[in-house]
Amino acid sequence: MSNTWNARSGRRAGATSVTAMSTTQTYHIAVIPGDGIGKEIIPVAQAALDKAAEGAAHFEYESFDLGAERYLRDGAILPDEDLERIKRTDAILLGAIGDPRIKAGILERGLLLKLRFALDQYVNLRPSKLYKGVTSPLADPGDIDFVVVREGTEGLYCGAGGAIRRDTPAEVATEVSLNTAYGVERVVRYAFELAMKRRKHVTLVHKKNVLVNAGDMWQRIVDRVGEEYPEVSHDYQHIDAATIFLVSDPSRFDVILTDNLFGDILTDEAGAVVGGVGYSASGCINASNEYPSMFEPIHGSAPDIAGKGIANPTAAILSTAMLLRHLGFEEPAVRIERAVEADIEELGSTQRSTQQVGQDILARL
Ligand code: IPM
Ligand code: MN
Numbered sequence: 001m002s003n004t005w006n007a008r009s010g011r012r013a014g015a016t017s018v019t020a021m022s023t024t025q026t027y028h029i030a031v032i033p034g035d036g037i038g039k040e041i042i043p044v045a046q047a048a049l050d051k052a053a054e055g056a057a058h059f060e061y062e063s064f065d066l067g068a069e070r071y072l073r074d075g076a077i078l079p080d081e082d083l084e085r086i087k088r089t090d091a092i093l094l095g096a097i098g099d100p101r102i103k104a105g106i107l108e109r110g111l112l113l114k115l116r117f118a119l120d121q122y123v124n125l126r127p128s129k130l131y132k133g134v135t136s137p138l139a140d141p142g143d144i145d146f147v148v149v150r151e152g153t154e155g156l157y158c159g160a161g162g163a164i165r166r167d168t169p170a171e172v173a174t175e176v177s178l179n180t181a182y183g184v185e186r187v188v189r190y191a192f193e194l195a196m197k198r199r200k201h202v203t204l205v206h207k208k209n210v211l212v213n214a215g216d217m218w219q220r221i222v223d224r225v226g227e228e229y230p231e232v233s234h235d236y237q238h239i240d241a242a243t244i245f246l247v248s249d250p251s252r253f254d255v256i257l258t259d260n261l262f263g264d265i266l267t268d269e270a271g272a273v274v275g276g277v278g279y280s281a282s283g284c285i286n287a288s289n290e291y292p293s294m295f296e297p298i299h300g301s302a303p304d305i306a307g308k309g310i311a312n313p314t315a316a317i318l319s320t321a322m323l324l325r326h327l328g329f330e331e332p333a334v335r336i337e338r339a340v341e342a343d344i345e346e347l348g349s350t351q352r353s354t355q356q357v358g359q360d361i362l363a364r365l
């Protein structure tokens with residue numbers, strides 16, 4: 001069987017196995033369990049992915065030893081060889097990155113953000129849904145089902161800026177927000193396309209009353225692209241107001257479109273509103289398919305509960321549904337989502353181990 005790679009499309013050529021009934025394509029998945037509970041939840045997520053895709057797709061996993069342990073052991077964060085190998089895969093499944101022993105920023109910038117930038121994952125897709133059986137901290141949450149489309153490669157995350165006279169009273173530190181018409185337009189288009197498949201409403205969230213340069217450009221691009229989608233309505237909220245509506249009237253949102261930093265903050269709030277980030281999955285999508293996209297739970301490495309076998313793998317399992325959908329397997333993706341929904345409704349409030357939750361969800365697949 002040929003093992004050649006098509007680096008452009010991220011697709012492997014000739015890796016098709018023919019069974020009696022169907023043709024099953026093989027996909028090569030980079031697995032980065034990472035730190036803390038990432039190592040515990042990722043194997044459970046892989047099991048769910050395999051089971052849901054049975055007969056439709058076959059997954060070959062390549063595990064990457066990246067994260068805090070590796071860094072503490074040999075100082076490596078994301079070696080070039082690893083990045084090159086990751087680039088040739090079809091998708092990435094990531095657990096969590098972060099460790100209190102390591103200074104803030106080293107792994108975040110050197111590993112997680114480096115992947116998002118190097119693989120041009122310009123759409124950071126973060127759905128929020130209040131599942132039946134989950135208690136929202138809101139007294140009257142209503143039906144919550146929205147998706148945040150967070151720009152993933154620009155804004156304040158670019159790393160543009162610097163410091164001079166460090167550690168002196170005259171220190172100067174700058175972080176510059178970079179916004180390009182190219183980068184904004186492609187994510188705006190993604191949001192409108194997504195809205196077409198949903199309830200057809202886009203809310204741009206920014207701070208255009210203060211960030212008059214970037215905010216105005218975002219708004220003009222939304223207005224212009226929006227004309228191509230007459231069925232999709234769009235409105236605008238300032239970020240500060242959006243944080244209020246997210247708790248006072250979250251069911252008003254369908255697709256929230258925003259920049260990198262606003263999206264980061266808003267999706268944590270969204271996670272809390274739907275009962276905790278334990279149920280929130282995300283995708284860092286390279287929608288042009290030039291590079292692999294990356295799927296990860298929104299929660300972090302949770303060092304306080306790591307190693308105890310009690311971390312909830314639900315968000316990681318939901319991330320595999322997003323991975324499947326991205327690769328074109330809608331039906332297995334829906335199957336995972338239904339299994340998770342049923343599991344939460346029936347057993348969501350019980351205390352279960354990581355393994356048990358995994359088994360319960362797998363049994364429904
Ligand atoms: C997230 C995280 C990351 C981000 C950090 C860890 C770099 O908070 O995925 O939301 O800010 O994007
Ligand atoms: Mn975040």
